[in-house]
Amino acid sequence: MTPMTPATADPATPPAHVPQPGQAAPRRSRAERARVSPVRTVGIGLIWLFVALSLGLLVWMLLTSLRDSRAIFAEPWSLPDPFKLSNYTTAFDSGFGRAAFNSVLVSGSAALVSVVLAAPAAYALSRRLNRLAGPLTMLFVLGLGVPGQVLLIPVFFMLTEVDLVDSLPGLFLVYVGIAMPFTVFLLTGFFRGLPGELEEAAALDGASPARTFWQIVLPLARSGLITAFILQLINNWNETLFALSLMQSNDNFTLPLVLARFIGEQQYKGADWGGMFAGLCLIVAPMLIMYGWLSRRIITGMTLGIGK
Amino acid sequence: MAVLTAGRREGGGPPALSRNRETPLAIKRRRLFWPFVAPSLAFLALFYIGPLLFGIWTSFHRWDGFSAMEWNGLGSYRALIDDPFFRTSMLNTFKILVFVGLAVFVLAFALTMVLREMAGKKFVRAVIFFPHIVNAMVFGVLAGFLFNPGGLVNSALSAMGVQDPPKWLGSDNIFPLIMATMVCTSTGFYVAIIMAAVDNIPTYLYEDAELAGAGAFRKFWHITLPLSWDVVTVCAVLWTISSVKVFELVLVFGGTFTTNGPPIETWTSALYIYRNAFAGSDIPQFGVVCAAGITSLVLVAVFTVVLRRLMRRDPVEY
Numbered sequence: 185m186t187p188m189t190p191a192t193a194d195p196a197t198p199p200a201h202v203p204q205p206g207q208a209a210p211r212r213s214r215a216e217r218a219r220v221s222p223v224r225t226v227g228i229g230l231i232w233l234f235v236a237l238s239l240g241l242l243v244w245m246l247l248t249s250l251r252d253s254r255a256i257f258a259e260p261w262s263l264p265d266p267f268k269l270s271n272y273t274t275a276f277d278s279g280f281g282r283a284a285f286n287s288v289l290v291s292g293s294a295a296l297v298s299v300v301l302a303a304p305a306a307y308a309l310s311r312r313l314n315r316l317a318g319p320l321t322m323l324f325v326l327g328l329g330v331p332g333q334v335l336l337i338p339v340f341f342m343l344t345e346v347d348l349v350d351s352l353p354g355l356f357l358v359y360v361g362i363a364m365p366f367t368v369f370l371l372t373g374f375f376r377g378l379p380g381e382l383e384e385a386a387a388l389d390g391a392s393p394a395r396t397f398w399q400i401v402l403p404l405a406r407s408g409l410i411t412a413f414i415l416q417l418i419n420n421w422n423e424t425l426f427a428l429s430l431m432q433s434n435d436n437f438t439l440p441l442v443l444a445r446f447i448g449e450q451q452y453k454g455a456d457w458g459g460m461f462a463g464l465c466l467i468v469a470p471m472l473i474m475y476g477w478l479s480r481r482i483i484t485g486m487t488l489g490i491g492k
Numbered sequence: 493m494a495v496l497t498a499g500r501r502e503g504g505g506p507p508a509l510s511r512n513r514e515t516p517l518a519i520k521r522r523r524l525f526w527p528f529v530a531p532s533l534a535f536l537a538l539f540y541i542g543p544l545l546f547g548i549w550t551s552f553h554r555w556d557g558f559s560a561m562e563w564n565g566l567g568s569y570r571a572l573i574d575d576p577f578f579r580t581s582m583l584n585t586f587k588i589l590v591f592v593g594l595a596v597f598v599l600a601f602a603l604t605m606v607l608r609e610m611a612g613k614k615f616v617r618a619v620i621f622f623p624h625i626v627n628a629m630v631f632g633v634l635a636g637f638l639f640n641p642g643g644l645v646n647s648a649l650s651a652m653g654v655q656d657p658p659k660w661l662g663s664d665n666i667f668p669l670i671m672a673t674m675v676c677t678s679t680g681f682y683v684a685i686i687m688a689a690v691d692n693i694p695t696y697l698y699e700d701a702e703l704a705g706a707g708a709f710r711k712f713w714h715i716t717l718p719l720s721w722d723v724v725t726v727c728a729v730l731w732t733i734s735s736v737k738v739f740e741l742v743l744v745f746g747g748t749f750t751t752n753g754p755p756i757e758t759w760t761s762a763l764y765i766y767r768n769a770f771a772g773s774d775i776p777q778f779g780v781v782c783a784a785g786i787t788s789l790v791l792v793a794v795f796t797v798v799l800r801r802l803m804r805r806d807p808v809e810y
Contacts, residue, residue: 221708227606235619241634301535304528313525320529327540329729329792331737333762334785337550337769337778338543341557361539364532393521397528422627424740425762429770440627440740447633448749457637460747464630471625479618482625487685 242472249465253458271462278449278459279434280466283442290352290438291420294359298367299413301360303405306371307397311380321372327365332425335362340429350432358430359420366419367412370485374408375401411485414478418471439467544789551783556775568783577756578784581764585788588671588760589735589795595675596731597724600682604690605712607683617687620680628677628741635673636661636747661746663757670745670758674738682727689723690716718808725803732795736761736788761788 248256249271250264275281308314309321339358340349348354378401386396402409424440431437437445443463450456475482551568553561572578603620607613623631638644639660649657660669693715701711717724739762742754753759753767761784769781 223708224606227602228610231603231606231610231616235616238619238622245634301531305532308525308528311521313522313528317525320533324532324536327536329733329796330540330544331733331762331785331788331792333737333739333765334547334789335539335543336765337782337785338546339539340769341546342538342543358539361535364536364539368532387517393517393524397524418625422625422740424627424629424743425766428743429766440629443629443633444744444749447744447747448751450747460633464633467627468630472622475618475622475625479621483618483621483684484688486624486681487688 242468245461245468246465249458249461251458253456256457256461271458272466274456274459275446275462275466278446279437279442280439280446280463282435283437283439284466286352286436287421287438290356290359291417294356294363294420295413295416297356298360298363298416299371299409302364302367302371302412303402303409304397306368307375307401307405309368310372310375321368324365324368324372328369330365332362336425336429339426343430349430350436352436355427355430355436355438358426359416359423362426363416363419367416370412370415371405371408374405374412378404411481414474414482415485418474418482421471422467439463443467547782547785550779551786553779555778557778561779564779568777568779569787571777571780572783572787575780577759578764580756581759581761581784582787582791584667584757584759585736585738585761585791587667588674588738589732589791592671592674592678593728593731593735595671596679596682597727599675599679600686600727601712601716603679603683604686605708605716607687608690613687617680617684621684622680623677624681626677628738629744631673631677632741632743632745633747635669635745639669640746663755666746666755667758670742673741673745677741678731678734682731685723685727686720689720693719718805721803721805722807725800728799728803729796732799733792736792739763739766761791 247264250267250269251271252268253271255262309317309324312318339361343349343354343358348357382400382404383396386400387393391399422440423438424444427438427441428444431441434445446460446463450460550561552564552566554564554567555561607616610616636643639646641659641661645660646657658665660666697715697719698711701715706714738760742758742760742763743749743766745754745758748754751771753763753771759767765781765784765788768784769776769778
């Protein structure tokens with residue numbers, strides 16, 4: 185907090201961090217300040233403590249899922265000895281296997297289709313090919329502000345009409361639908377950032393606008409499309425409210441629903457923390473693997489469009 | 493450039509006049525608009541616009557889902573005001589919006605300021621962002637394991653000599669604990685957004701301020717905050733939306749799940765709707781439930797408008 189004091193302490197022998205001519209003075213003095221400020225030191229310490237606790241909790245969750253249920257409560261901190269996969273077999277027996285399959289199927293296909301549908305729309309909106317482009321973009325953006333619970337009951341009755349309640353295709357359609365505002369918003373921003381010169385060049389070479397989009401724009405936009413796909417995959421994988429309300433038979437459950445049911449069964453069966461942790465890991469692990477691989481893409485994809 | 497931008501520039505003039513100036517290519521491009529936009533617009537209409545209109549319509553009727561709808565005027569909304577469960581749910585949602593929101597923002601800015609010059613900030617950002625892509629049910633169950641009467645927190649406390657730990661998951665403490673969990677898991681997302689904005693601020697501004705003798709707080713107040721204000725406004729709107737959606741964490745908080753839903757003192761807007769429409773034992777009154785949905789949408793709309801009004805500033809050039 186008092187960065188000036190060391191510099192004036194002993195004028196005869198100036199300390200090393202006093203700006204000398206020709207040195208990168210501001211950078212050094214800032215590093216010095218960072219060292220002396222106690223608030224900052226405490227802050228850095230707290231941040232690393234929090235990071236360590238979070239990572240610890242994650243690792244501990246993964247390890248605990250490999251331990252015997254009774255041993256978990258007796259000695260929560262010890263390591264799995266020996267490693268046991270029995271929690272995972274329990275989990276698979278109580279429907280996690282089927283649910284994992286359903287989750288992969290619905291999340292993946294819905295993410296893919298929502299990007300396929302949103303990409304041309306986002307392109308047409310970003311290039312303002314119609315005077316309605318502005319208002320329509322606004323309409324998609326407004327959709328971002330609608331909480332899911334507002335749509336829940338109408339969507340339920342709409343799907344009842346066409347007999348798609350409690351069916352995976354129905355859930356797929358819902359996920360494609362609720363993905364539209366975010367995907368279109370994200371991709372519109374992305375297409376806006378692409379230069380128009382290549383499209384002009386293609387047009388001058390005689391390519392039709394549709395072919396230009398297909399052969400020039402889409403390959404250029406590949407990175408944005410992949411980001412949009414991954415973000416929708418994450419959203420669909422974690423979605424609980426619609427799935428819980430629309431799915432009724434066990435064969436159609438996705439992972440969050442089986443986890444909820446499994447938790448519910450603990451009430452009368454006695455807590456099987458081992459099985460529960462195995463279930464948690466089945467939900468978290470795919471996200472963790474994807475995040476380890478693509479964390480930068482995920483973070484910038486989720487935050488960059490927002491800052492603009 | 494003129495060839496391709498002809499379609500973009502026009503807007504004010506009469507259509508016939510501007511169409512005359514268009515090249516065949518621009519017209520061809522414009523023909524793409526509806527085929528390109530129609531599919532996603534159809535999904536938007538089917539899953540947002542239609543349901544919203546239907547929800548508003550239903551909220552003015554009495555309806556059990558089977559028999560014919562019966563006009564009810566504002567009856568559903570009056571019923572909501574009289575429903576103590578609804579009042580608790582809305583109050584909880586409001587608490588999350590305001591208190592958790594404030595805590596998240598103060599923490600996010602503090603973290604960003606510390607992280608700005610810290611070694612390993614990308615790693616820290618990656619770690620604290622991760623909860624954003626994890627189903628919040630996971631945190632609800634973990635909180636149950638940590639805080640249940642024989643759980644890790646209590647055994648750690650008794651090892652430190654605390655003989656009478658609070659009832660963490662009791663009715664007095666459970667909702668504050670939910671809010672605390674939310675602060676821990678939500679802050680990282682906003683740190684990442686604010687950090688991206690702060691990284692764009694030129695460092696010479698900070699260096700000048702340091703030469704003028706400004707401390708950490710004054711640098712924050714006079715440089716960081718004004719120059720990232722736009723992003724803060726957007727974050728506030730985002731938080732408003734996501735706080736009204738809170739569902740998974742509350743659903744299984746403490747590692748319990750029953751068909752009747754979690755204890756009433758933890759209910760949020762989304763939970764009220766889910767519980768009254770799908771999970772309860774009594775005959776659902778869809779008019780009332782739809783009215784609850786519309787109310788939560790109004791809450792988002794009002795907060796968004798008010799926040800944008802209150803936070804409007806002249807843009808700072810830098």
